[in-house]
Every structure is written in C-alpha cells, then in structure tokens.
Amino acid sequence: MDEQLTIGELARRTGVATSALRYWEELGLLPEPARVSGQRRYPPSAVGLVGVVLMLRDVGLTLREVKTFVASRSPAGDGWRELYHRKLAELDQRIARAQVARTAIAHGLACPHEDILECSNFASGVAAVLEGRSLEEAHEEIHSR
The missing domain is CATH 1.10.1660.10 (Multidrug-efflux Transporter Regulator; Chain: A; Domain 2)
Known part of the structure; x- marks a missing residue:
C-alpha cells in the first residue's frame, strides 16, 4: 500500500x-x-x-x-479549454484597463501643477468619469483636444 x-x-x-x-x-x-x-x-x-x-x-x-x-477534466472533455479561453479574454481586458491606468498615471506625473487637483485635464477626466465614461474614454477625450 x-x-x-x-x-x-x-x-x-x-x-x-x-x-x-x-x-x-x-x-x-x-x-x-x-x-x-x-x-x-x-x-x-x-x-x-x-x-x-x-x-x-x-x-x-x-x-x-x-x-x-x-x-x-474528463477523457472526452474539452471543458478546461473553454475555461482557459474565457480566462484569457478576461486577462486581456484587465491588461488593457491596466495599460490605460498606467498611461493616465504617467500623464499625471508629467503634469506641471504642484497640486493635481488644480490641473484642468485632471478635472476634465473626473467630470467625464462622473458622466459615466470609462477612464479610457475620459483620457482619450482629454488628449484629443
């Protein structure tokens, strides 16, 4: 045994x-x-x-x-592949959101204002988020002007 x-x-x-x-x-x-x-x-x-x-x-x-x-995980099953495909798509979305957040933070660090709350770009981003836009949409809007 x-x-x-x-x-x-x-x-x-x-x-x-x-x-x-x-x-x-x-x-x-x-x-x-x-x-x-x-x-x-x-x-x-x-x-x-x-x-x-x-x-x-x-x-x-x-x-x-x-x-x-x-x-x-059964001999005839492919269910784990479906789970992996879903998780991969979820990770891709999280990575995309993290990249947008990273860009926004990098831009914030490059802001010349001593107080970020005095920055018109930051204020515009906050207003856009409060209006229901995503961080990505708010960021694109600010930097397309």
Whole structure:
C-alpha cells in the first residue's frame, strides 16, 4: 500500500496551511481523504493536485474556476479549454484597463501643477468619469483636444 500523508505532512510538502487544505477539501478541490483513527490520510498524488490548485490560482483562476477545471477534466472533455479561453479574454481586458491606468498615471506625473487637483485635464477626466465614461474614454477625450 502506498504511503499515506497526514494533513500536516501534506501542508509541509506543499507550503499550504492545513486550514486552506481543509477548505479546499470542503469546496471539492481535493477529494475527501481516507480516515485513520479520525485523521485525514491523503495519497501521495494529493501533493500534485495541491500544486495544480496553486498554479491555477497563480495564473488568476478563482477557486470556483479551479473547481470547474478539476471537474471538467474528463477523457472526452474539452471543458478546461473553454475555461482557459474565457480566462484569457478576461486577462486581456484587465491588461488593457491596466495599460490605460498606467498611461493616465504617467500623464499625471508629467503634469506641471504642484497640486493635481488644480490641473484642468485632471478635472476634465473626473467630470467625464462622473458622466459615466470609462477612464479610457475620459483620457482619450482629454488628449484629443
């Protein structure tokens, strides 16, 4: 029989707190382990599964999306690809918003005013946002004049 890991051993091997491992088990990210005298006993393969959860979380998947990923991995299924396509589109949108924010901040740093609130461009941007335009639209409007 393969070596079985206690939750503490699994935590040490993966760097994940035991409380997180219990939570992930509750969410269905980790299969319910066998019990020996009431203690959880995980197969060695649980280390790899925890690694999968960590990696997917680090690339931006939520725990709910990680659960979908784990559940979608069937021999005939391509559900994980659909999830990856959606996440890629979401990341592209976030990157675009971050680039707009970066440009706006860079322009703010280049502003000659001592107090940014005295800058007419900044005031115009605030007014545009309050009128419902996105930061990108407000920024384009200011710099198209």
